Amino acid sequence: xxxxxxxxxxxxxxxxxxxxxxxxxxxxxxxxxxxxxxxxxxxxxxxxxxxxxxxxxxxxxxxxxxxxxxxxxxxxxxxxxxxxxxxxxxxxxxxxxxxxxxxxxxxxxxxxxxxxxxxxxxxxxxxxxxxxxxxxxxxxxxxxxxxxxxxxx
Numbered sequence: 747x748x749x750x751x752x753x754x755x756x757x758x759x760x761x762x763x764x765x766x767x768x769x770x771x772x773x774x775x776x777x778x779x780x781x782x783x784x785x786x787x788x789x790x791x792x793x794x795x796x797x798x799x800x801x802x803x804x805x806x807x808x809x810x811x812x813x814x815x816x817x818x819x820x821x822x823x824x825x826x827x828x829x830x831x832x833x834x835x836x837x838x839x840x841x842x843x844x845x846x847x848x849x850x851x852x853x854x855x856x857x858x859x860x861x862x863x864x865x866x867x868x869x870x871x872x873x874x875x876x877x878x879x880x881x882x883x884x885x886x887x888x889x890x891x892x893x894x895x896x897x898x899x
Contacts, residue, residue: 754797766805789830798854802840820869
């Protein structure tokens with residue numbers, strides 16, 4: 747996980763058209779922890795939501811063959827059950843609930859050693875890529891984490 751670059755997913759462990767499983771290992775040190783909180787570092791809840799959103803986004807990218815970019819538009823029913831500290835291995839999952847009319851909905855969760863840490867329903871607006879550079883960057887990032895997609899034409 748590279749918090750400063752919002753690269754939250756380290757590795758995709760499984761993906762099919764309806765779901766994705768991934769992992770993220772919280773770094774031992776990060777400037778984020780200097781302020782959240784000094785002497786008691788915790789991953790901010792908003793970054794846990796971002797981690798679930800990225801897993802969901804990779805699911806949607808793979809499902810669409812990298813033809814459309816998912817943009818997070820709504821977070822519903824987000825629940826946080828415990829704190830996350832540095833060096834924690836997060837298991838991230840997302841399941842497709844709806845995909846159509848330019849929107850997609852997923853239910854996502856983060857667990858640690860089988861214990862649920864947080865979950866949310868996430869809504870995405872799916873649009874054509876606004877720039878070829880973004881499409882190329884998303885393909886490269888997906889390849890880095892083990893999510894192979896169709897090559898660029």
